[in-house]
Amino acid sequence: MHNSLVKQPHAVVLLSGGLDSSTVLAMAAEQGFTPYALSFQYGQRHAHELLAAEVIARSLHAVKHVVATIDLREFGGSALTADIDVPKGRSAEHMAQGIPVTYVPARNTVFLSFALAWAETLDASDIFIGVNALDYSGYPDCRPEYIAAYEAMANLATKAGVQGSQKLKIHSPLISLSKAQIILEGIRLGVDYSQTSSCYDPGQDGKPCQACDSCTLRAKGFAEAGVQDPLYLKHGIG
């Protein structure tokens, strides 16, 4: 017997189309939330991610997928949105030092703020974000203390917070997982990683460059998990 008559709580899930956020979408659904997926067209060079997000949102049964357009290019400041070269060939140890050039100013703050606006209109009190404090230690807005501070702010920002009717929760279920752990969890939940896109600088067909920081971390994760990356198989990469 299924219990489709029980109303599931809504949740807004930030979905880039990458490995991490796709896993989070599957986790939100498994935890009993009805997921609303939110992606951004923000002038990033790797628009292939958005195509991946669309496919993943459909295959993991998001009720709705909104792509919000924002333009951080007016403010400049990062390799992902400006004309600075994406660094290639760095080791995981190298990238763990300092703040990477691919850091987008205030990006998670902007993304979470849109998620908060949508959550409020959906009457949802749950937002999911795939930040990870291990692989991305260089990003200030991927740390647990940042997420906690955002949640505290959000609970003062909204009608629900003022009326005390519900407490808004920012879920970051990946925050202390290794990439290998994330991959194994996603496989358990049926995420098809061949549909995801992680590369900062993919080919036109979405073929990963195998040299940027994101490709390096992904390859290391699959190696440590002892699993072949289905995206590599799809593109005929050994």
Place this chain on the structure above:
Amino acid sequence: MHNSLVKQPHAVVLLSGGLDSSTVLAMAAEQGFTPYALSFQYGQRHAHELLAAEVIARSLHAVKHVVATIDLREFGGSALTADIDVPKGRSAEHMAQGIPVTYVPARNTVFLSFALAWAETLDASDIFIGVNALDYSGYPDCRPEYIAAYEAMANLATKAGVQGSQKLKIHSPLISLSKAQIILEGIRLGVDYSQTSSCYDPGQDGKPCQACDSCTLRAKGFAEAGVQDPLYLKHGIG
């Protein structure tokens, strides 16, 4: 002797084109900041505000004025962006009760997040916002505790915060002023209020409706300040 060789700190000033934010722009300049004005095209019905913001930014010597386009309409939920009627003819006492229908979900959080992104790329550690806790007591994101929580979050979100090189400050100089006090301060600083636009539902020429909440608060403020509203004079309103 002028001291143009002394580098003034940059500040991002949120500028709607209304009375409050225009006054804040003048205050930021008086406090010695070089102001960068930030407005939003967010699907609001009163686009006349943006024309006012452009005129005010120029007349109060903002170094740069960016209008960022965001679309909160995808999320719905407010009279200012959706097709709900703007309430008319309410007294100031009436509007102080509860959260108004013109509340835009998470609006100040979204606006401050863009300001934070720009501040970070400008290497600015100061953001000005014209929120007011007296006239807009119904808005959760106009309260001092909200601004304090936003500032705490912002200091964990950015490179500067992590590196400890500078502390980000959210200035809300109007937060405990009455509308009359704001107007008198603006007049002292040379703000030309005939250039500002406050009405939620103005005519095509920017003529205020004289009936919406914003018009009511503005008229009350000018009356209490004992000053004629130059915007009314411009439009031939006695």
